[in-house]
Amino acid sequence: MEIAEKVRTNFEFAGCDTVELAKEYGTPLYVVSxxxxxxxxxxxxxxxxxxxxxxxxxxxxxxxxxxxxxxxxxxxxxxxxxxxxxxxxxxxxxxxxxxxxxxxxxxxxxxxxxxxxxxxxxxxxxxxxxxxxxxxxxxxxxxxxxxxxxxxxxxxxxxxxxxxxxxxxxxxxxxxxxxxxxxxxxxxxxxxxxxxxxxxxxxxxxxxxxxxxxxxxxxxxxxxxxxxxxxxxxxxxxxxxxxxxxxxxxxxxxxxxxxxxxxxxxxxxxxxxxxxxxxxxxxxxxxxxxxxGNAGVTLYTIGAVKEIPNVRTYVSVDGGLPDNPRPALYKAKYEAVIANKNNQPRDRVVTIAGKCCETGDILIWDLETPEINSGDILAVLSTGAYNYSMASNYNKLPKPAVVLVNKGKSDLIVKREKYEDLIRRDIIPKHLL
Ligand SMILES: Cc1ncc(COP(=O)(O)O)c(C=O)c1O
Incomplete structure (x- = not known):
């Protein structure tokens, strides 16, 4: 009964439960319909x-x-x-x-x-x-x-x-x-x-x-x-x-x-x-x-939730500017939902921050959400275009995986980068060895 309740409130995309996708493939995760x-x-x-x-x-x-x-x-x-x-x-x-x-x-x-x-x-x-x-x-x-x-x-x-x-x-x-x-x-x-x-x-x-x-x-x-x-x-x-x-x-x-x-x-x-x-x-x-564009969503796991009294609440996710540079680059705006609390009333306003060492690494200013706890899954909508293709490894963050979803089924189409991938092409010159 409890599980059925939970599934019903999760955000679905192309017939897939996005919270289950996050569990199966990890986050951040590009999901494409x-x-x-x-x-x-x-x-x-x-x-x-x-x-x-x-x-x-x-x-x-x-x-x-x-x-x-x-x-x-x-x-x-x-x-x-x-x-x-x-x-x-x-x-x-x-x-x-x-x-x-x-x-x-x-x-x-x-x-x-x-x-x-x-x-x-x-x-x-x-x-x-x-x-x-x-x-x-x-x-x-x-x-x-x-x-x-x-x-x-x-x-x-x-x-x-x-x-x-x-x-x-x-x-x-x-x-x-x-x-x-x-x-x-x-x-x-x-x-x-x-x-x-x-x-x-x-x-x-x-x-x-x-x-x-x-x-x-x-x-x-x-x-x-x-x-x-x-x-x-x-x-x-x-x-x-x-x-x-x-x-x-x-x-x-x-x-x-x-x-x-x-x-x-x-x-x-x-x-x-x-x-x-x-x-x-x-x-x-x-x-x-x-x-x-509308065929993609990006899933993130929420980490730190920081309330600055009378200013704003920063909710930080495990990606940001490297997987979606558009907000920093063009002031692009996005909508998002808390995937595991999709049916709960949105009674507060928070700011979604990326994890990069850049003040400008803010994915969404002033998003209406339900109460947020670390471990919640954020789904940013309409990220199909110019996100994966513009991604970087800034702060040496490995690039996310890409999953293709269709009628409730999912297939990995790009593997998540590993730390080893980040140094694969590095060379230490002899005199530094
Ligand atoms: C030559 C050319 N064609 C097509 C496009 C696609 O534009 P859009 O994704 O906005 O349709 C671009 C985007 O920069 C472009 O430079």
Missing amino acids: EEKIREQCREITQSFLKKHQNTKATYASKAFLTLAMCKIIEEEGLGLDVVSGGELFTAVHADFPMEKIVFHGNNKSYEEIYMAVSHGVGRIVVDNSHELDMLEDITNELKRTVKILFRVSPGVKGETHEYILTGQKDSKFGIPLEGDGILQVVKKATNSQFLKLMGFHFHLGSQLFDKNAYILAIKALTNLMKELKDKLSYETQELNTGGGFGIYYTNGDKPKSIAYFTDAIMEELKIQCNSLQHTVPSVVIEPGRWII
Whole structure:
């Protein structure tokens, strides 16, 4: 009877009792719902890929990438966007179809480009003329044709934290639309023997809720397409409109369906192409957070509970900034529950602190909770995106394990790091032995 009571009050995620997960796998623990990931992919398939002809979707793997995630994305029929040799290496090891890979990055190294060309990735999104020169050398050497897009910065400012804005004029990403830089690179690419210029890419930023920024960017891009057609007889075949679609983290976030953005993008593109007498290019989207963000929760064990009279109560957990740097980095906000007291009234307010030696290592300010005791399990919600993938070993904390959950079953997909892993690559020079 007592056990049944207990189970009923525990927080469940994808049919799993999170308190039992914490017991079985330890904490901190990233828990990821397979069903939620698949649901999001299927919404993209139904509301975008099947609804609009000549479209593709790639998952922005920087949000969360493991071998198992590659398998799920492949099964759902989406492509994969990677931004480094390491992300590409992961995709290669998961046997992800290389023609469905889009390779990004604002400062790709020669080795990374070489690797991408050798593996035959589907698209390389070229960020700048330095990269274009390297890519030309490499394709000439390997005698391999590569399909490319140019990343442009459309000069559009979305509404989000400035650190996750990317499409504004003053940005390290892409080629500005002003000046003749873009004309120069298009000329060069179209004259190159092994480069096939498919079109252009923009990404406006992350955690965006308003379609207007996308509409403005489409206007800027279609003007560019028209200019290139008139001046260079170059016809754009493909437009990659990036990701950035916002999700729910806390009260005040108003997430939209994928169709809210993609219908607007498609409609504006058709209107502009019609009026400029340009054929409508194929359209690619590349959401990351929108696919994985709400599919993850992180479980922590509560340790010290410190009440500072008339100030606040600090509740410390066994992780923090190293497994989730977003609050410190972007002032990101999260909701959370005490997993083993999920049904109890939340009659007090506490601050959830990480265990790092940084005053700024606070996961959540002013969280409403029931009474808290050390040993309770905290579940922070919506941690699927940019948590595991941004994790560090600061303070030499081993990185948490990742568990994939589905309909009450769980599978370990990334093992917890051990202390030995933390010094595995250290070398003591002879003179210090
Ligand atoms: C080029 C590019 N595409 C897609 C994304 C995915 O963004 P989000 O996770 O907000 O959808 C990013 C994120 O930084 C990006 O830089």
